[in-house]
Amino acid sequence: MTLTRSMGRLTVGLVGAALLSAAFSAQARELSVSTVLSEAFPWGQAAEKWAELVEERSDGELTLRVYPNSQLVSGDQTREFSAMRSGLIDAAVGSTINWSPQVPELNLFSLPFFIPDEAAVDAVTGGEAGEMVFEAIESRGVIPLAWGENGFRQVSNSRGPIAAPDDLDGLKIRVVGSPLFQDTFNALGADPTQMSWTDAQPALTTGAVDGQENPLSVFDVARIDQVGQQHLTLWNYMNDPLIFAVNQQVWQTLSEEQQTLLRETALEAGEWETAMTREQESERLAAIQERGVTVTELTDEQYQTFVDATQSVYEKWAPRIGESLVEAAQTAIDGR
Ligand code: X2X
Secondary structure, rough: HHHHHHHHHHHHHHHHHHHHHHHHOOEEEEEEEEEOOOOOOOOHHOOOOOOOHHHHOOOOOEEEEEEOOHHHOOOOHHHHHHHHHHHOEEEEEHHHHHOOOOOOHHHHHOOOOOOOOOOHHHHHOOOOHHHHHHHHHOOOEEEEEEEEEEHHHHHHHEOOOOOOOHHHHOOEEEEEEHHHHHHHHHHHOOOEEOOOOHHHHHHHHOOOOOEEEHHHHHHHHHHHHHOOOEEEEEEEEEEEEEEEEHHHHHHEEEEHHHEEEEEEEEHHHHHHHHHHHHHHHHHHHHHHHOOOOOOOOOOOOHHHHHHOOOOOHHHHHHHHHHHHHHHHHHHHOOOO
């Protein structure tokens, strides 16, 4: 009887505290931020930078706590967006690839050989197409704040140099994200298999898969060369932007001042990380080559054979992404 009564009081106390904190959103508040990669990588550093800037400027009112390695979704990175939308995660610095199963518009960035260089990335994310992508995210219950960059993705494998689609023939390639990746690698004659980053590393080590695709920073930091990936082809087949975002209900409980703070610091952290990622590319490539990895660069003609081989993917996916979005991106790319 006494126990029941005191438990009742405790419950009332907890509920009261929750109500109080919701009512006075200006009081100290901690938000969880999910990332796939840790601070050993530029991606994790982007989230840490965001947290640092918020810490510095909020006088302890607002804290971002970063949870790396997809731990808030038990390693299943393609569930990150759903978890953020449902409020299981407050915020994230996430990849367009990992969120594309829930936000089909994000497949724009995964269209093979569509966004060829950094100027094209900036023209797309910084213009009308970028706004359309942000609207698509917001319409699904998540507030996007800023862009970052995981980088241009390059393909590696353990068998031999890749300079033509034929060289991918039958190779088991680990991919992640939406079915678009299956289509791209099938079109190239490879044998793609979808798995999380957590599962990818053991699969490369045991030889269960022959190859993978990731930006140079990931190849370098994760020491992909040590798991048998001795051949790397620079083909810039897609760029993988990162997006800083917050759950909509959480956003609405923040004061206007806190919202401005979160947005400004996300923009700053994103610009900082994008510039750093790009600056480090050449030294990373040199480090990878020094470890004995064979690096293949494509001639214009070789590049074109990959573009031609994946044309069907563009045709199948442009309508799913939205023709008007693809057109806006194309216009931005042409005008860069
Ligand atoms: O899983 C990957 O390949 C990674 C780490 O690049 C992403 O999360 C998209």
